Amino acid sequence: MSPEKTRESSPQSASKEPPPHHTKVLHLLYHELRPAKSEYSYVIETGEFEKHSDLFVRARSEASSTLWPEITFDDGHLSNFEFALPILQSRGLQARFFITVGWTGQKPGYMGWEDLRSLHKAGQFIGAHGWSHTLLTHCSKKDLQTELATARLTLEDKLGTSITTMSLPGGRSNPQIINACLEAGYTHIYTSTPKSESLPLGSTVGRLNILRSITLDQISAILAANGTALPKLHFLSRIKTAAQSLMGDALYEKLWAISNRKETDPIPAEAAENEDPTHHQ
Ligand SMILES: [Zn+2]
Known part of the structure; x- marks a missing residue:
């Protein structure tokens, strides 16, 4: 087994090992970055991401902090x-x-295999986010095979490393989906439920979705409070999940698109792209 394979099989060692007083991990979920400001909820300005990254470096070094921040990106933009x-x-x-x-x-707009190989070679970690971004709760058994097993094996084949982590498209899940992920060879399934996790990580891993509306001060406060501010977010997330199952995904997606688009994008083609339900977590 290559060193890369050993490293990838242990998700909690994604970065430098947390010092012993960091007893919990908070995974942050990002999607797309742009150099210029965007009104789209899932786009973070690069300047802001730099500030977030500096904050994470500081939080990791603070002796008073028990919460270790980890960064994740979904979709492959x-x-x-x-x-x-x-x-x-x-x-x-x-x-x-x-x-x-x-x-x-x-x-268009998403990474190619050379980009992914470069990311991997640079020491970053690669996981799967399905094959076509179809919500897994909408998949037949045969579709699940493609979304989970084919996606994993293709990544392994193209990158030459073992792939054991998966994040759920749209955050949609149920116990059967989690089982299907485990059966397809994933050991850790990353969700969109905003919660911190104790080490060692279990088979499902909560994440805090970072939207444009969240401020640096708010992220800083969540980290400083060692995650005690998260239960409220968890509660809101459960309301959202209940709304999804009551309304059905199609209606929920429509309302989501309306409520999250405060202004129209200056570039019409881009605006159309932004309505892509891809980003609905
Ligand atoms: Zn996604």
Whole structure:
């Protein structure tokens, strides 16, 4: 087994090992970065991401903090490679990049295989985010095979490393889906439920979705309070999940698109892209 394979099989060692007083980990979930300000909820300005990264470096070094921040990205957007990687590297940070495998080298605006190989070689961690970003709760047994097993095996084949982590498209899940992920060879399944996790990590790992509306002070307060501010977010997330199951996904997606688009994007083509339900977590 290569050193890379050993490293990838242990998700909690994604970065430098947390010192012993860091008893919990908080995973942050990002999607897309842009150099200019965007009104789209899931886009974070690169300047802001630099500030977040500096905060994470500081939080990791503070003796008073018990919460260790970890960075994750979903979808495989090209900006992860172009903008996030240099920011992470300059600070000695490693992140987890969950890739929509069927989009790799296929969908404009998303990373190709060379980008992913470079990310991996740079010491960043790669996981799967399904094959086509279909919500797993909508999949037949045969579709699940493609979304989970084919996605994992393709990543392993193309990158030459073992892939054992998966993040759920749209955060949608139920106990059967978690079992299917485990059966398909994933040991750790990353969700969109905002909660910190004790070490060692269990099979499901909560994450705090970082939207444009969250401020640096709010993230700082969550870390400083060692995650005690998260139960409220967890409660709100449960309300959202209940709304999804009551309304059905189609209606929920429509309302989500309306409520999250405060202004129209100046570039119409981009605006259309932004309505892509891809980002609905
Ligand atoms: Zn996604």
